[in-house]
Amino acid sequence: MQILIVVALSAVVASQTFSSSSRVTRSAPVLVRAVVDGDTLDVVSFGRVRLLGIDAPELGRGYDTPAPFGREARERLMQLTLHRWVRLEQEGAALDVYNRHLAYVLTEDGVCVNAALVRDGLARVSARVPLTRLPELQRAESEAQAFRRGMWGSAPQIPAPSYTRRSKASRPPTSRSKKPASKPGKTRTKKP
Numbered sequence: 001m002q003i004l005i006v007v008a009l010s011a012v013v014a015s016q017t018f019s020s021s022s023r024v025t026r027s028a029p030v031l032v033r034a035v036v037d038g039d040t041l042d043v044v045s046f047g048r049v050r051l052l053g054i055d056a057p058e059l060g061r062g063y064d065t066p067a068p069f070g071r072e073a074r075e076r077l078m079q080l081t082l083h084r085w086v087r088l089e090q091e092g093a094a095l096d097v098y099n100r101h102l103a104y105v106l107t108e109d110g111v112c113v114n115a116a117l118v119r120d121g122l123a124r125v126s127a128r129v130p131l132t133r134l135p136e137l138q139r140a141e142s143e144a145q146a147f148r149r150g151m152w153g154s155a156p157q158i159p160a161p162s163y164t165r166r167s168k169a170s171r172p173p174t175s176r177s178k179k180p181a182s183k184p185g186k187t188r189t190k191k192p
Contacts, residue, residue: 024132029085029108038073039123040100041081048100049088051114053137055126057151069151073122080113081105091132104133115140121150 027046034042038056041049056073060066088103096102105113112133117123119140127134145152 024089024091026106027088027090027103029087031085032081032083035074035078035082038070038077038117041077041105043086043088043101046088046101048098049103049105050096050098050100051117051123052089052091052102052104053125053127053131053134054114054118054123056117056123069122072150073117076117076120076122077113080107080111080116084108086113089133092129112136119144119149121145121148121152124151 030046031044032041033044036042036048037059039051039054041051043049056077057067057070058064059070059074085108087106088101089106090101090103093102107113114123115133115136118125118137121144125134125137125141127137131137144150147153
């Protein structure tokens, strides 16, 4: 009987701990001053904000090659948020390992930017813990897959060859481009 009571109390404590850690808090309106990439913003009075529950393709900084749809994800996030007032909804851990705030981003008209990027096929769901908006994000991803949007559809645009290759005129001559010299003393004749 005592074991049953201990198990019941443990379940109650665990559920209270989960509900208090999953509590959602919403900020006052804040201004987005920059878009870093497809899932990271720079917000006045908060600093860097990583969009909660999603992962957008990387831009490829320095020597890294940009992932397909990385630029498109950043441009879409800029269209939705740059120099606009948004609200941040935080849930669970406040910061990630890079010391960025984790949050859902809501526009003035109530659109969840996280879900909008997923719905456009420019990000995917990456939640590792139960989240309040996880079902909304999963529906958005299913819709993007069903309609073959963004990363779930056709192949990404590839830069023109002139962007990555040198033209033939600017290449140095190679040994393959020269015709082999004929041997002295021998002449070639056509057979009838």
